[in-house]
Amino acid sequence: MGTGSRTRGARWGRLPLRVRLVAGFASAMLVVLTGAGGFVYLRVRYALDLRLDEDLAAQSAQLTDAARTGAPLASAARTGPGEYWQLLDSTNHVLAAAPGLPAGSLLTPGQLARALHQLVRADRGTLLPITARPLRLYAVPVQPGAQPAPGQPAVTVAAVRRDQRDEALRELIGQLALANLAALAVASLVGYRLARAALAPVERYRGEAARIAAGETGVRLAVPATDDEVARLGRTLNDMLAALESALERERRFINDASHELRTPLTLLSTELELALRRPRTTAELEQTLRAAAADTADLIALADTLLALGVQPVQDAAAPEVDVSALVAGLVDRYRVGAAPDTLHERIVPGLAVRGDAARLGRVVTNLLDNAVRYGAPPITASVDRADGMVRLAVHDSGPGMDPEFLPHAAERFRRADTSRTSPGTGLGLSLVEAIVRAHHGELRICSAGAHHRIGAVFAGECRHPTNGTTVTVLLPAAPTSAAA
Structure with missing residues (x-):
């Protein structure tokens, strides 16, 4: 059965x-x-x-x-x-x-x-x-x-x-049977035509999706100017196609940029080794070549680690441990103070504020923000942690000249660097890594400089609160239950 x-x-x-x-x-x-x-x-x-x-x-x-x-x-x-x-x-x-x-x-x-x-x-x-x-x-x-x-x-x-x-x-039975058969035939015909008309847009969507699957780009579904279920489905699919094409374009640009960035240290490494093998070298020269090759290899490893970290997976809030952001930032600021000039680094930290997430990744966020402030900004540099509307707000402010307002929307893009920082060491992946980790923790990144503001992943309401001079990078993260209750 x-x-x-x-x-x-x-x-x-x-x-x-x-x-x-x-x-x-x-x-x-x-x-x-x-x-x-x-x-x-x-x-x-x-x-x-x-x-x-x-x-x-x-x-x-x-x-x-x-x-x-x-x-x-x-x-x-x-x-x-x-x-x-x-x-x-x-x-x-x-x-x-x-x-x-x-x-x-x-x-x-x-x-x-x-x-x-x-x-x-x-x-x-x-x-x-x-x-x-x-x-x-x-x-x-x-x-x-x-x-x-x-x-x-x-x-x-x-x-x-x-x-x-x-x-x-008997005559009534015959008439009812004929009338019912005729009504059933008419109803079936009308139902078939209605079903075909209702499913015609879906068939068009299928044909256009087949074209997209075959590799054609820039194709969008022809959505009727109505507000029924099929039209809403078509608009949703068009939005999905636009998001997919945008993501594909970003990934293609990322691969091209990554290839370019990887090619430079690999070319330098290959050139140094070839020069070392062209003629006999002294022990000192060979040692110098090996040290240079080791430095280039370390740069390659760091770049590869950063590229891998850009693909961090979203944090599962229920299973993630609590991270004391106040203690994390305080410890990293103390480390940066070692060897720094007096009054270079300041902190304003409310103790006991925690979020759910990965402590190592959040540490990389703080490290990158402090690195950028020390490298491209000017003292005094202030790291702050406080509570704002049920969120934990982490901000790093420096008093440097700031970024060009037109560059702010591109600051967190991969391999994008401001013209003033192209002569400095770096790959342009620092803020990209920060944005990826913040997004994985369901947070929001704000970059503000010289009175201009830019929000990435605007998921929280509220205005920015920071000094108007210099540059401030703010990270907003959902507070852990114990921290929010406090």
Whole structure:
């Protein structure tokens, strides 16, 4: 049974969607039309039977009165066309009957047993197949509650032919069947056309998606100017295609930039080794070459580690441990103070503020921000941690000349460097790494310089709060439950 059901389900699932829709619609219509036709048939049959029963009741009353008084039944009974009667005793023997009836009682033994005590209505013959002499019977006891002796009048039976009634019902059944079939055919045709019209945009989407899968770029779905489900689906798919193309373009640009950045140290390393092998070298020269090669290799490793870190996965809040951001920033600031000039680094840290995440990654965020401030900014440099609207806010401010406002939207892009920093060491991946880690922690990065503001991943409300001079990089992270409650 289970295997057969699964097989039928698999076959049904392989049918086209429009066929399944039409089949389901036609099945529902068939049930509705059959129910409506059955209701009409029952109402018409009830009305026809009620009319026959009224005539039979009048005829039966005359027969019963005559049987009780002993009057001649032939004169009391109605003998119009198609009207019959019988007088039966308690043994189902015919005592008297209308002419034209075949020999034998019209009632079965069971019907007679009930007719001795109560009124019995019954039909003789069937509607389908057609019976030669269909009759409607109306049997009444002559003496209700008494038990007549054999040979004494016990039951009167009035009967009328049902030919016209049965013919009318058969014709009604035929008309209902034809009407229902015609209505079902029309409804199925209309349903098919409606399903095809409704699914036409989906088929267009499929064709355009096939073109995109084949490698064609810049393709967008033709969305109708409506606001139904299909149109909303098309607009959503177009937004998804735009996001995918944008992501693909960023990744392509990233690969090109990464290839360029990797090519430079690899070329230097190859050149140094080739020069070292062209002629015999002294031990000091070979040592110097190896040290230079080691430095280039270290740069390559650092660059590769940074590129790998750019693909950090989002943090699962429920499973991530709590990280004390206040203690993390305080410890890193103390490390940077070692060897720095006095009054270079300052801190304003509210203790006990925590977020859920990866301590090592968050440490890289703080390290990159402090590195940028020390390398490209000017003292005094201030690192702060405080609470803002249920968030933990981490900011690093320096008093340097700041960034060009036109560069701010590109500051966190990979391998993008301001013109003033191109002569300094670096790859342009610092803020890109910060943005990737902040995004993985469901946070927001803000870069503000010389009165200009830029937000990356704007997920929190609230204005920036920092000095107007210099450059301030702000990281907003969702506070851990214990920190938010505090």
